[in-house]
Amino acid sequence: MGQIELKKVTKRFGETEVIPPLDLVIGEGEFVVFVGPSGCGKSTLLRLIAGLEDITSGTIEIDGQDATAVGPAKRGLAMVFQSYALYPHMTVRKNIAFPLKMAGMDAAAINAKVTAAASVLNLTDYLDRRPGQLSGGQRQRVAIGRAIVREPSAFLFDEPLSNLDAALRVNMRLEITELHQTLKTTMIYVTHDQVEAMTMADKIVVLRAGNIEQVGSPLELYRTPRNTFVAGFIGSPKMNLIDGAEAAKHGVATIGIRPEHVTVSKDGGDWQGRVTVAEHLGSDTFLHVASDLGQMTVRVGGEMNVRHGDTIWMTPDMTHLHRFGADGLRTP
Amino acid sequence: MGQIELKKVTKRFGETEVIPPLDLVIGEGEFVVFVGPSGCGKSTLLRLIAGLEDITSGTIEIDGQDATAVGPAKRGLAMVFQSYALYPHMTVRKNIAFPLKMAGMDAAAINAKVTAAASVLNLTDYLDRRPGQLSGGQRQRVAIGRAIVREPSAFLFDEPLSNLDAALRVNMRLEITELHQTLKTTMIYVTHDQVEAMTMADKIVVLRAGNIEQVGSPLELYRTPRNTFVAGFIGSPKMNLIDGAEAAKHGVATIGIRPEHVTVSKDGGDWQGRVTVAEHLGSDTFLHVASDLGQMTVRVGGEMNVRHGDTIWMTPDMTHLHRFGADGLRTP
Amino acid sequence: MARSITARRKTINTAIAWSIGLLIFFPILWTILTSFKSEADAIAFPPKFLFFDWTLENYAVVQERSDYTRYLWNSIIIAGLSTLIGVIIAIPAAWSMAFVPSRHTKDILLWMLSTKMLPAVGVLYPMYLIFIKLGLLDTRTGLVMVLMLINLPIIVWMLYTYFKEIPGEILEAARMDGASLPKEIIYVLTPMAVPGIASTLLLNFILAWNEAFWTLNLTAAKAAPLTAFIASYSSPEGLFYAKLSAASTMAIAPILIMGWFSQKQLVRGLTFGAVK
Amino acid sequence: ETITIATVNNGDMIRMQSYTDAFTAKTGHTVEWVTLEENVLRQRVTTDITAKGGQFDIMTIGMYETPIWGKNGWLVPLNDLSADYDAADILPAMAGGLSYDGTLFAAPFYGESSMVMYRTDLMEKAGLTMPEAPTWDFIREAAAKMTDRATETNGICLRGKAGWGEGGAVITAMSNSFGARWFDMDWKPQFDSAEWANTITFFKGMMDESGPTGYATNGFNENLSLFQQGKCGMWIDATVAASFVTNAKDSTVADKVGFALAPDNGLGKRSNWLWAWALAIPAGTQKVDAAKSFIEWATSKEYIDLVAAKEGWANVPPGARQSLYDNPEYQKVPFAKMTLDSILSANPNEPTVQPVPYVGVQFAAIPEFAGIATDVSQEFAAAYAGQQTVEEALAKAQAIATDAMEAAGY
Amino acid sequence: MATKASRTAARMMMAPAVIVLLGWMLVPLIMTLWFSFRNYLPLRGGDLGFAGFDNYVRFITSSAFWPAVLATLTIVLGTLIITVVLGVLLALLLDQPMWGQGIVRILVIAPFFVMPTVSGLVWKNMFLDSVNGLFAHAARAIGVTPVEWIIEAPFFSIILITSWTWLPFATLILLTAIQSLDSEQLDAAEMDGAPKIKRFWYIIVPHMSRAITVVILIQTIFLLSVFAEIFVTTAGAFGSKTLTYLIYQRVLESQNIGLGSAGGVYAIILANIVAVFLMRIVGKNLDA
């Protein structure tokens, strides 16, 4: 239960093709994260899967059944929206019960399910409150509660944490991960957040302008980005991409090295540069460096005593050097 | 130009005292960041300095002159608001020109200044758009543009980046830092964001309930937090604070150790614990560990092959151990 | 802006605002006061403000002359039902406009409003003939229909601006949760829009209550509302200010009281999306 | 059966409403009243009768509508009323004005003419005596003498208000005594005649001298109110007003009022009008019998006796029946004789000095009249108010009337 | 939202409102058009045959036509200007801190609930009347000759009444608009050195522009058909006859349905000219 397969799915809004033909298989029980720049079609893709938008061509199969023409309610999927989309006029209990009521379940059964879901989500004490009386994290949990009672074959999340503040985001991230470990239901999760993508996903799908750039586990993407786009997109701070003569030395069009894979010294090394900004976080120091190879960012663990204007030397860790051809693709 | 001194400033809203008597000196050209939990009075303090609120008692001196009774326009300060507070019906050009127009400057001079500011801020192409047609980062820059054309003796920023998305926030952070380096004007900056506070400030002011808990450079605060509040507040992930027997061993009420100052091993060490969640970011791995000392967070550089449920050993780096007395104050 | 304003400023504001408020309210106040005067006091010079012989005689006379309660009841039924039916028809239309907008949505909306600009007198005769044909003259049914149609554009517009503020995601959530379209509207949209619907009901109730052209021309005895009641006082023999005032007070009192009680709702709804 | 009656909101009609129970007791029929202000009433009933809406079983209409509607066959003839009713008792002038082609189509509830009502005390103070039949010159002179702006005493109050039933009626009746007419025998409007110019000039001259401020907006009600407050020396208006100005409850001058015939100009026609509010049955109604029984009741001698018994003779509906004026009790009412004399001195068929093709004293009973007269009276009102000259007003009136008459195909 | 199913549903849900309104517009409109080409005189026996464009020509060439158009526009514009200007000022005032704000609001909103006939009657008889009106009393009390408001200033009188009715509406919308202004914008302007007056012109007024357009749109719709106020006060005399009133006279007083219908068609044309004009600005302002 919970395998979703997209076959040559396309989507146009009027004249503009938002999703060019796209194939994707999401396995049962997987936690799949969609990432990509704003406007690349993440939400659209999710909504196509949910059935909230018609696909222009292609087919969507859920558990092997063609679901292309099936209405959103019938696909057996549950969605958690960015704004949570709780029903503000209903209590938490009614919110969670709503899908069951729509399914015509009898009151006793509904009650049992709601109680169960509430206890899983630590909402038991809030069942009679309205969404307006809840904190952000609690609302988030109600939205999830509403999704889980339906026992969907897959959950769809569209940037569910983006409205929360940083501290809460960390907590909720952990909670969702735990939920996935408990339920083992397929989850499709859209986010902008690097950390969320890296920490939660079994599989990350990187999208650009509706195209899939790469699919793989977080560490796969971190270690072996398929092209410069993925290389630049995954990882924070961004990978330094260097082209020109330095890249040519390695026989490729572009080389990439992550900020954490560069050793910095004040005395000597491979590349020389001048610090433009030094960001001291205590735990780390980020140096933004102007060098002959262009603007670069490097990370130094702990505290390093450099300031704006200092000259430093950088030495890349060759084992972590990434090489890309003229077409942007990784060369082995 | 740009020294601001607060002497025994207090502020009450009706019955509630939001700012108890407070003294603070902000030196010329300094970049001062106010941090503190929500509702602690950061915005209020900023607005008192700006003159947008009357102070209840005390005096504010700007460049040695008593400015307590001076109107906001006359204090020579410029403010960038959290919502940017752009004038939605005016073009970018008119927005930036507005303070100059109010000052009665002639059209040619205004034009020259606006053009100059726009080119500094990369807004030249957008001068004829309305704020509604700009992205968040561009709006932010217009707000800054409106502030710099006045050549104020100090800038006041109230959480200027909180409405932007993560990637943009990083860029704008660098831009503001560079701006400060270029203009060398005093800046007072309110933020919630750890990273912003650490990376931008010359001096951080930590507030709690209107009281100043500590003032100092970011690294000073990171290295020698004056009390447990500051210790827990500065640094991300948070410092692990441990009390009870383990702290007693060190002869104090509480000890603190930052996640980055703990060495992790699978074989042995000081403290044993079980991993509840392992977050693999590629560049780092964050481990959330349940131990006898309570829930702890540790950071491991690069990739570490641990999973949920694994048992690990943690060894604190004693040179970075923080000790706090029963009153919460640091003991030397 | 939130700087302390002096008590003096506040006093001055209060004084000016109260004076203007009373000035605006004065005609109504004067009408109410006059309704308790004798005819002689009503036109006395200098005018008597509070110190006159208060009397209820005028109300007694007015009540004796015409059966106020029947007019009142007709007004309530006609204004109430026309508004209610209007809202019921308008909710689906406003739903469509707000949540499934097309290129023509705005055109349709503006077209609807433009139907309100037709001069009513110009079509009185045709309407009268149609009403005769349909046997609707002097029936509440007929008036309910007409007033519903007159107010429908305003109702649609108000609901549309309200609905637009409701995030579409909530309706989508309902759809994902298995709600059919009618259920989505009944269980989710309508309850969420209750404040908006309430103020729409209110404003249109008032407009229907005060509508004086069709209600006067299409009724005789059975369905005549308060506008017809007042028409029989509009120029009685002699200028009986006190009786005129009593009748006027009786005609406006119910709506005035209702309006005051629901002021907040009304104001919020009145903005037609003009205020975001 | 329940019959619906549309009626005007004047005092006599409202009094009749309060006696509805007596009717119900007598016949078992109940009544729904639709009481409207005069202008609104006229619109409502006209729309209803022309469109055959059938909303009313009885309509209150006047001398203007009755012949036109009767001619179109829209009214039920009333020539078969019961013997008790004594139709022959109806004053011939009234019966004549409410008939078409010899058939009575509406029964007069009350009839009226117009006459001079004056303040005996002020007249005395001015050192003048009001003759039984004054001339306009005398009236103007007396008005000037009685006027005292300091005490807000106006020598004369007349209607100037736009509307054919308001100022239009007064000026038309007055124009008759000046020898003016609306149309010549070829239906040509006559506002370009010297007689009309004289009429308006005289009227405006006199009113400017001695009339109240704002007389251009005064109608019957305003003048009544002024007179009752003692602000008018003379008032030439409907005879029914006599009972209001002599009623001590509302009038401060009740015991100081004298009456005289409407003035003339020595041309053989007086300036009084003739009007009746009458009850008629629209042809479409299903309840003819019930309606007839109501009319018979409301316009009967019995009703007059009922009112007389309850409220005194001064309050009975006047001007409809000869028998009322033969009643010695009624003859004691101060204005009874003058009312009858005034009614008798008006002749709808020969309203003015020169011959006219129309019937009606202060109106012409043709369908176009109301529209034209309203427009024309608006022009006159503007002239009274000084917004245009008399010549301009008359020229416009002529143009309006010519245009409308052409449109109507005369 | 935009699945095929939902679009189909949307069309069906829109249908009832559109159909009834279309019927409400078309049926009388077509009948009016039909009558306007007929020589329809009910008092002369009804439909007397085809009239060609006679009615149209007669209506537009009548001396009353252009003054009526002018009167209509005068009343609409006059009321709009007064209500918007005073509405803005009053809204500003009510936005200030004061005691008893709620009650003042109740006082101010009250006229909106008064039916036009009643307000016409009350104003005409109890205030504007030159003998017994309060204004006249006031004038006399200070030794001035009372003004004949309805004669000397008919437009003023009518506009006074309509403005009194609509000022509350304008005030309340504009007040809500002012209250929705982000106070940081005013703070920013103050920091930028704008004094009170300039903050009003540069920040508050532009912020209210959308609300002002809505006020104008709604009021115009209702003011174009102002009738009771005129009927009760001047009865169309002294040049205050609006197009609506003129049609009323033709239809109901002259009983010339054909002519009145032609007038109705002209009124529709005028209304549409105004409408198009309005929609232009409103459409733009409502998008923003």
Ligand SMILES: Nc1ncnc2c1ncn2[C@@H]1O[C@H](COP(=O)(O)OP(=O)(O)OP(=O)(O)O)[C@@H](O)[C@H]1O
């Ligand atoms: N209803 C629509 N009509 C027309 N274009 C649309 C519509 N919805 C989305 N688009 C376009 O489709 C593209 C993809 O939008 P989508 O919302 O899927 O992006 P996204 O990846 O979710 O972006 P974000 O990260 O900002 O949420 C965008 O260019 C957007 O402008």
Ligand SMILES: Nc1ncnc2c1ncn2[C@@H]1O[C@H](COP(=O)(O)OP(=O)(O)OP(=O)(O)O)[C@@H](O)[C@H]1O
């Ligand atoms: N105008 C006001 N009237 C009354 N209390 C106020 C007012 N403005 C602020 N406060 C109170 O003063 C305290 C400080 O508010 P302030 O806005 O300065 O907090 P802050 O530190 O900026 O918080 P945040 O981080 O959430 O912006 C809060 O408790 C707030 O409720």
Ligand SMILES: [Mg+2]
């Ligand atoms: Mg999205």
Ligand SMILES: [Mg+2]
């Ligand atoms: Mg704040």
